[in-house]
Every structure is written in structure tokens, then in C-alpha cells.
Amino acid sequence: MYTCDVKRMEDKIKTFSTFGDAGHGGITRYSLSPEAIMARNEFIKRMTAIHAEIVTDDMANMYATLPGSDPSAKRIVMASHCDSVKNGGNYDGILGVMGAMEVLETIAAEDIPHTHPVTAMIWTNEEGSLYPPAMMSSGVVCNDFLPTEIAKKFKQEDMLASKSVLDRTRTFGEALESSGFKGDKKNRLNPDDYKCMFELHIEQGPILEDAGNDVGVVTCVLGMFNYRIRFYGQSDHAGTTPMHKRQDALHAAAQALCYLHEEIDKLDRPELVYTTGEILCHPCVHTVIPDFVDFSIDVRHEDPAVRQKVLAIVKGLADREWAKCRCEVELAWARDTVYFDKELVSYVKEAAEQAGVKHQYINSGAGHDAQFVSYMLPTTMIFVVSKDGHSHCEPEYSSPEQCTNGATVMLNAVLKADAS
Amino acid sequence: MYTCDVKRMEDKIKTFSTFGDAGHGGITRYSLSPEAIMARNEFIKRMTAIHAEIVTDDMANMYATLPGSDPSAKRIVMASHCDSVKNGGNYDGILGVMGAMEVLETIAAEDIPHTHPVTAMIWTNEEGSLYPPAMMSSGVVCNDFLPTEIAKKFKQEDMLASKSVLDRTRTFGEALESSGFKGDKKNRLNPDDYKCMFELHIEQGPILEDAGNDVGVVTCVLGMFNYRIRFYGQSDHAGTTPMHKRQDALHAAAQALCYLHEEIDKLDRPELVYTTGEILCHPCVHTVIPDFVDFSIDVRHEDPAVRQKVLAIVKGLADREWAKCRCEVELAWARDTVYFDKELVSYVKEAAEQAGVKHQYINSGAGHDAQFVSYMLPTTMIFVVSKDGHSHCEPEYSSPEQCTNGATVMLNAVLKADAS
Known part of the structure; x- marks a missing residue:
């Protein structure tokens, strides 16, 4: 049983909260904006410090990977997003990125043995606040695996042509080209190189808090x-x-x-x-x-x-x-309801039990990149309690201890997947 | 008993319908726009043809007057507006101006004897569609007579500063200065020079049509x-x-x-x-x-x-x-409910009876310049039936006969006021 570090997690929360700080407790950090690029650079700085290998794909999704003992093994990825809605909070999305970094930092710091390479990933433009639609990049990357009706709404050429809601003369494709983060299509998340995906996220509802639990073992997206x-x-x-x-x-x-x-x-x-x-x-x-x-x-x-x-x-x-x-x-x-991978769900449940984190099964009423990925790879999610159930607003809050508990559960679930 | 001329009325309806013609049965003719100025020039042309004296006041309200037998007698005025809402019809407002012209043309053509000077008037910017509020000029001209709570919303300096809803850099005052129709404040409608006012208008509702009447004898504004x-x-x-x-x-x-x-x-x-x-x-x-x-x-x-x-x-x-x-x-x-002058109302009622025009008492649910004027001068209104009760839209319609019946009633009511 390994545990993540609450001080290191708290430092990440404080640091990332400065990128797009709106001055009254929350942030506005549109995808590929200067504020989002500051967050991406912080991700690079922290992942470089533990000698992770960093690449980007053609949608500017970022991947930071620590090698495992078997160089030919598929990677295990932990992913979420660093963009926010207008006047959003300091947890939606970025918690999953900070949690993924925290897992890699713990693996590096404690030299935890593992067979598969482990990757922390940032999805570009999950919110779609400036360039609609939401879940844009997972819609593109998983397109060949999605149901036809959904896939046709996420064709890459249409996504690149998406216009800024603030400046109708500017497209997402232009923002992507000038971001400095556009990489190679061959680096995309794919089922040949990746074994499975975890996404840590705030609950965005009141159910865990009302039940007195810190972590939700997510079974499906409604x-x-x-x-x-x-x-x-x-x-x-x-x-x-x-x-x-x-x-x-x-x-x-x-x-x-x-x-x-x-x-x-x-x-x-x-x-x-x-x-x-x-x-x-x-x-x-x-x-x-x-x-x-x-x-x-x-x-x-x-x-x-x-x-x-x-x-x-x-x-x-x-x-x-x-x-x-x-x-x-x-x-x-x-x-339709998207059910997460039963084995991964059981690893999350066992990890929470073994770590002594108060938890329960829960479903997701909101959409997440994980639901698109689940059509392509075994995937699941872990929720962290949201104070008063708030999200997409400045009062979003989960304590450093609760966030760290979520990361600890993810770390141990990843290690179970690594051993399976 | 005198009657107005349906051919002459029909010619006016056709002519004025071209000024701001939107191409599908209605008009857009904002106050002081090029289209409204075409309508004002047509008013000048027709009133000059019968040798009426034409003046404007400082709000660009226009007055065309035929002298009566007593040069010192107060004037009797018939007034409405020539501006429209966006995609409005060919009757709201302009009917009252055409009716006033038709009365003067009939007086001139038939050399009808009368003591008081008789005036046809155009109120500027009744709709307030481009430069809010509605009833702007009557609010300014009658300001000293209005209840305090209403008067303070129509201060002239505020009206001149009203911004175009289409171009926030342009004010009503600038439109007024550049219109070529701004005249002298001393020409304003006032109780020393004017005896009373009539306003002919479409009903804008279905009550007259449902009852099979052509004309409404208006008693109040609700x-x-x-x-x-x-x-x-x-x-x-x-x-x-x-x-x-x-x-x-x-x-x-x-x-x-x-x-x-x-x-x-x-x-x-x-x-x-x-x-x-x-x-x-x-x-x-x-x-x-x-x-x-x-x-x-x-x-x-x-x-x-x-x-x-x-x-x-x-x-x-x-x-x-x-x-x-x-x-x-x-x-x-x-x-509060504004009641029109009882004597004038009785003249309208008698005129309709004597002319054999089917009529009834009615009240006005909509606001009109006449309601502000009624605080300053004896005032009343005459309604003409509206097909299907429509107004502020292109399907507005009243037949040439119905419009002429309205003008005939106004002519004979004016002559009763002249004789009183």
C-alpha cells in the first residue's frame, strides 16, 4: 500500500490556482490561452524534474511517461484537462492532471516497482468554453471507435474550424497552430500502445458529501x-x-x-x-x-x-x-449509458478499501473525456467529494487531504492494473 | 354633412406605402430616416398644393395649416405620426397623417366654411423604435402638463441624448440636427394657439371587426x-x-x-x-x-x-x-386611465351617426401621443377597424373605404368643434 503526499499535492493546488486567477477565488483558463499555456509549462517543469518523457499529439494533448521494467509493455495512462469554464474553480479538470502528476511523483520518489510505463496526460479543450464543443480532443482521438451519431459531430476538420465564441474571426485550428503545443498524430492515445485509462475528477454533485465519503468509485456515465x-x-x-x-x-x-x-x-x-x-x-x-x-x-x-x-x-x-x-x-x-471497465472499477474499489478511504459506488451525471475513451480502451473514473456539490463556479472546493486521498486510490488502482 | 374622397385617400395610401417599402407588404420607416423624410416631403408637397402654411418646431414636429375666417381664433389640430416599427405596416400612425391631409384637402376642394384655422400635424418619433422611448415628442412638448412621474422620463435633454439602438455612437439629437426639419420652439403645439386635437388611428385590436363596425369612438386610454x-x-x-x-x-x-x-x-x-x-x-x-x-x-x-x-x-x-x-x-x-374630452367625444359620436358610419364606443389599450396631449388640450381619438386586429406587423390592413370613413368622421367632428 502506497500513499501520495498531501504537502506536494497542496503545493500543486496552490501553484495551478495562479494560472488564470480571476482575483476572487477562481480561474478563467480557456484551452490554449496564455493562462492554459502557463499550466502546461508547469506540467512540463514538474514532469521533467522526475525525468518523464514528454510528447504531444496533433491536438496538443500532452503525455508525460515514466518507463516501466518491460519496455515493450503497453502504457497505463491517467488523464484529465487543465482548461476551465469562464469563472470556473480550481478543481474541475486540473485535479485529474495534478492527481496524475502526484502518482508519477510518488512512483519516482518512492521508486515503486512497476512493469508497464505509466503516463500522465492533459486532454486539450475538454470544456469547449472558447471553442465548442466540449470533449473536443477525445472526440477526435477516439473518433473511429465512437457510435456513428456521436463520431460525426467530432470530425477533426470541423473541430479545427470551430470559431472562438469571443472572436468569430479566430478558429481552434489557428489557436492550435500558434500554441507551440501541436505535435505528431502518431503520439495520440491508441489501443496498440496503451493498456487502459484512469480519470480522477471532482464529483460536481452533493452525493459523496451527503454520505460522508471522500471518494466515489464510478461505474458509468449516465x-x-x-x-x-x-x-x-x-x-x-x-x-x-x-x-x-x-x-x-x-x-x-x-x-x-x-x-x-x-x-x-x-x-x-x-x-x-x-x-x-x-x-x-x-x-x-x-x-x-x-x-x-x-x-x-x-x-x-x-x-x-x-x-x-x-x-x-x-x-x-x-x-x-x-x-x-x-x-x-x-x-x-x-x-446511451457508458459503463466503465468492470476490472478497473474493481481495482479502484479494492484500492479505496485497502487505503482506508471512505468511498462508495457512484455514477457520473456529467460528461467526461473518459466516456469517449471507454469506447477505445478499458477506462474508469475516480471521483473526489465536492464541497456543497458545486462545480463550474468559483466556490469549487475539495480539501488537500481529500484530493490526496483520490490520488492515493488512483496510484494503487494503477499498480493493480500494472500487476494484472 | 361633408364626405372625404375615397380615390384621393387610396392614392395617399399607395404613395406613402412606397416610403420604406420592405418588399413584402410592409415598411420599415424609422423616425427621421431617409424613408421618413420622403414621407415628410410628400406631406409638404400635398399641403403646399392646397396652400397650407407649413412650419416645424424644435422637435421637428410638422404643422400644415389652412386659415379660417377668424385670423385670431385658436387652431384645431389633427395629428399622428409617420414613423413605423421595424417591419411594420402601412397604417399605424400614417393613417392619422393621411386622414388629417384628407380633411384639409376636402375643406380646400369643397371650400368648406370654417372659423378656426385647421392644422394637419406630424409628430416626430412616436414609435421610438430607433431612438427610444415611444411618444418622445409629445412627452417633450406636453412635459409641463404631465404628471411628475411621467414628465421626468421625457426631459428634452435626455431625449436628445437617446442613442440609436442600431448605432450606439449616434444620438437622436444628432439625427434631429441633420434632418433639415428642426424648427423653432415657438411653433410647438400649445394651449394658447390651439383649441383642441383629434387623432385618427387604426384600432390595433379585433373589437371593431368582431362587432362589424368601421369606426371606434374612443373614450379613454386604459x-x-x-x-x-x-x-x-x-x-x-x-x-x-x-x-x-x-x-x-x-x-x-x-x-x-x-x-x-x-x-x-x-x-x-x-x-x-x-x-x-x-x-x-x-x-x-x-x-x-x-x-x-x-x-x-x-x-x-x-x-x-x-x-x-x-x-x-x-x-x-x-x-x-x-x-x-x-x-x-x-x-x-x-x-392612470386618461379620459378624452367629453365634448370632443360627443362630436365624434354625432359625426359618425350623421355620416351613417357603423361605429361604437371603444377604449384604447395602446399608448398614443393623444394621451399626453390630453393633459394640455381637449383631445380625442377616432379608431378605424384593423383587419384581424393586427398591428406593428406587415399584415396591417384597413380598406380605403374604411380609412375614408374614418377621415369623414374626423372632418365632421372638426367642423362641430369649429362651430362650438
Whole structure:
């Protein structure tokens, strides 16, 4: 049983928190920005110090590798990302990179014997905050292994053409070329050279904290679907149109949204989550009755039978009029539940037990690069408790001890994979 | 009994519809734009042809006057506006200008005897589409007579500083200076030189059409209030936050909006109108639970006691939580019902009866320059039926006969005022 070092971990947390520091407890660190490049240079500095070999691939993904005793053995990789959302926190993504470095530093410092080479990796542009979509590089690198419907949304030429949301004249491809981190396609993560992948990440929810656990043994990424619900009414003057003559698309949308909550809640599945996060209203003028409203609905559950029940409720909206408005329901996208590799999951569970870290099984409601990689390689994830369940915001927090516990679990799970 | 000329009216409708023609049945004619200046030049051409005297004031309001038999008598003015909203129709505003010209042309052509000078007037920037607010020039010209709360929103220096919604570097004051139509402040509509004002306008609602009438005898502009309703929740990840932990500001807003409809409808006042036209949602991302939603509510009814009952329901929203979100209610603005001059209203009613034009009493749910003028001068309005009740859109339509009937009623009402 080996353990990682809380002082060394704390130093990494403090150092990486300065790259993109927004001045009030969090960071903005878009992929390939000057702030992200400072983080990449810090990764190089620390990995060079332990004599890891560093390469990049054609999407600027970075790989730092310590050799094992068998030069021909496949590599075991630990990966996450160092980019953030706007005004994000100091843990989402970067924790998995710091944890991977901490594992290599512990292996080097304690001269831990291992057969396979072990790699710490940075995925480029996981958040997709500046250059959409999210999980861009794993979508490209794993493209040949992904389900067709997903693969076609991550074609490399389309990704390179993705425009900055802040400067529509600049593409991701241009940012990549000028970053200094674009390497060779042959260095990409691939199933011939890599045995398996681990990703350490904050939970981004309240379940571990509520249960008093430090670590989650992740079993799957929830299946989900995303629909657009649209209402078509008639624009008229707010002061001159009698109520009985109106076709108010916003009243229709409000009724349908309340109906969705009532009907979905009747299914009584506490582990089901569904969200309307986006609403658009036209013309959105206070003296005009809206003629068009469009809202999103995002639904996530492990079991496809449960998702089907919700889908029937959602699709049923279009069978009736809402406030005399026509309703249209359109699929934006859907994905099945992605189950992680059972053996790797068992190594994580055993490692947590042996290290005496309080843990539980958990699933991931959020998307991660690991879910794309799992179509290509045996893959799993380890969650670290998130204070108050917050993420994608400045109050993100996991204590140095909790972060180190996560790294310790990953280190010992890697060693089990190495021995298998 | 005199009647206006349908051929002459039809010619005006066709001609003015070319100024700002958007190519599919309607116009975009922002105030003081090149298109609006074409309309003003056509007004000058037609009014010069009947030897009317034309002046402008310091807000570029235009006045074309035919003398009466008593040079010292106060003027009777007929006024509306020639500017439109974006992609508006061929009747809102310009009908009142064409009707005023038609009255003067009929007086000139038939040499109708009258004591008072009679004036056709164009109000500048009634819509406020390019340079907000709406009713800008009547707000300035009548400022000393308006209730304090309204007057302070229409101070001339603030109006001149109003920025173009399309070009934030350009102000209304600059557009006014360069228009060629800025005249002398002493030419403004005022109670020493003017006896009363009539405004002919399309109804902008379906009431006259449903009743089979051509003309509405307007008695008042409805009192109204406008509130903002705000909900404060907590932003969290759509995939990782259990339903029972959420504070979803959009679910809160949808519930409150449905509650408002249910409670207000219980008052069972069919002549009451209320509208939520605007909704803002933050951060408005489909994978994030909204932490803030803000919507408008616009409520209109003649009777202050009815408005008070609705206000109690609206204010009551803040007394409870909605979907665990705090609710805040804030007044944006309110105005009392403005009653038009009883004598002028009776002239319009008698004129419609004598002309055999099908008519009824009606109130105005929309705001008009006439409502501001009514604080300064005896004022009233005449409505012409709107096909399908549409306005502020390209399908606006009233037939040449209906428009001419409106002008005939105005002509005879003006002659009654002249004789009074």
C-alpha cells in the first residue's frame, strides 16, 4: 500500500490556482490561452524534474511517461484537462492532471516497482468554453471507435474550424497552430500502445458529501437525451388584444414546463435528473404577446427503460395545443449509458478499501473525456467529494487531504492494473 | 354633412406605402430616416398644393395649416405620426397623417366654411423604435402638463441624448440636427394657439371587426402598470444535482406565471388584459440549472379598483417561495386611465351617426401621443377597424373605404368643434 503526499499535492493546488486567477477565488483558463499555456509549462517543469518523457499529439494533448521494467509493455495512462469554464474553480479538470502528476511523483520518489510505463496526460479543450464543443480532443482521438451519431459531430476538420465564441474571426485550428503545443498524430492515445485509462475528477454533485465519503468509485456515465420544445403562437399588441383571442407562446411554454415537472415526478425515480436550462422568447418585448418560445430539456438516467418513459411524456407534448399554440418536439441529441471497465472499477474499489478511504459506488451525471475513451480502451473514473456539490463556479472546493486521498486510490488502482 | 374622397385617400395610401417599402407588404420607416423624410416631403408637397402654411418646431414636429375666417381664433389640430416599427405596416400612425391631409384637402376642394384655422400635424418619433422611448415628442412638448412621474422620463435633454439602438455612437439629437426639419420652439403645439386635437388611428385590436363596425369612438386610454418579477435560485450542473437539492429559477418562474394566469382569470373581468412578453434567464445554458429569471407583466384596465386587485395578486408572489427560489416584485411604471374630452367625444359620436358610419364606443389599450396631449388640450381619438386586429406587423390592413370613413368622421367632428 502506497500513499501520495498531501504537502506536494497542496503545493500543486496552490501553484495551478495562479494560472488564470480571476482575483476572487477562481480561474478563467480557456484551452490554449496564455493562462492554459502557463499550466502546461508547469506540467512540463514538474514532469521533467522526475525525468518523464514528454510528447504531444496533433491536438496538443500532452503525455508525460515514466518507463516501466518491460519496455515493450503497453502504457497505463491517467488523464484529465487543465482548461476551465469562464469563472470556473480550481478543481474541475486540473485535479485529474495534478492527481496524475502526484502518482508519477510518488512512483519516482518512492521508486515503486512497476512493469508497464505509466503516463500522465492533459486532454486539450475538454470544456469547449472558447471553442465548442466540449470533449473536443477525445472526440477526435477516439473518433473511429465512437457510435456513428456521436463520431460525426467530432470530425477533426470541423473541430479545427470551430470559431472562438469571443472572436468569430479566430478558429481552434489557428489557436492550435500558434500554441507551440501541436505535435505528431502518431503520439495520440491508441489501443496498440496503451493498456487502459484512469480519470480522477471532482464529483460536481452533493452525493459523496451527503454520505460522508471522500471518494466515489464510478461505474458509468449516465445515458441522456436532449430535446428542444417549441411553441408557435401569434404576436399581437399587449394592450389591444382580448385574452380570449390570444395565442401566447410563453404562457404555453410555462404550462408545458409545469406539466413536464408534474408528470415526470409521478414516475417517482429519485435518481432521475431533468433540466430546462435554456429558454428563448420572440420577440421578447414587454408590450408584445410572444409568438415563439423554444426551451431545452436535458434528461439523464442510467436505465434506458426509465429514459423511454420520460421521452414518452416529452414527445406527448406535441399531441396537444398549449394555450392555443402549436407545439413541436425535436431531438437535439442522445447517448446511451457508458459503463466503465468492470476490472478497473474493481481495482479502484479494492484500492479505496485497502487505503482506508471512505468511498462508495457512484455514477457520473456529467460528461467526461473518459466516456469517449471507454469506447477505445478499458477506462474508469475516480471521483473526489465536492464541497456543497458545486462545480463550474468559483466556490469549487475539495480539501488537500481529500484530493490526496483520490490520488492515493488512483496510484494503487494503477499498480493493480500494472500487476494484472 | 361633408364626405372625404375615397380615390384621393387610396392614392395617399399607395404613395406613402412606397416610403420604406420592405418588399413584402410592409415598411420599415424609422423616425427621421431617409424613408421618413420622403414621407415628410410628400406631406409638404400635398399641403403646399392646397396652400397650407407649413412650419416645424424644435422637435421637428410638422404643422400644415389652412386659415379660417377668424385670423385670431385658436387652431384645431389633427395629428399622428409617420414613423413605423421595424417591419411594420402601412397604417399605424400614417393613417392619422393621411386622414388629417384628407380633411384639409376636402375643406380646400369643397371650400368648406370654417372659423378656426385647421392644422394637419406630424409628430416626430412616436414609435421610438430607433431612438427610444415611444411618444418622445409629445412627452417633450406636453412635459409641463404631465404628471411628475411621467414628465421626468421625457426631459428634452435626455431625449436628445437617446442613442440609436442600431448605432450606439449616434444620438437622436444628432439625427434631429441633420434632418433639415428642426424648427423653432415657438411653433410647438400649445394651449394658447390651439383649441383642441383629434387623432385618427387604426384600432390595433379585433373589437371593431368582431362587432362589424368601421369606426371606434374612443373614450379613454386604459390605465396600466408594468412590473418585473424576479426569481433567485442556485446554478448547478444539470447532470449531477439531485432534483430535491435544486433551486431552479426557471421552474419557479413557470409556476408563478401559471399561478398568475389562474388567479387573474378568477377575477372574471373579460375587458382586463395582461401580458408577460419578456423573459430573461441566466445563465441560459441547457446543461445548467438557471439561478435567475426575470419576467415582465403588463396589466391594463380602465378601472383602478380592478387594477388594484390584479396588483395584489402580483405583489403576493413575493410572499412565498417558488421552487425553493426567492421571489422579488418591482414596479417598472404605472399610469392612470386618461379620459378624452367629453365634448370632443360627443362630436365624434354625432359625426359618425350623421355620416351613417357603423361605429361604437371603444377604449384604447395602446399608448398614443393623444394621451399626453390630453393633459394640455381637449383631445380625442377616432379608431378605424384593423383587419384581424393586427398591428406593428406587415399584415396591417384597413380598406380605403374604411380609412375614408374614418377621415369623414374626423372632418365632421372638426367642423362641430369649429362651430362650438
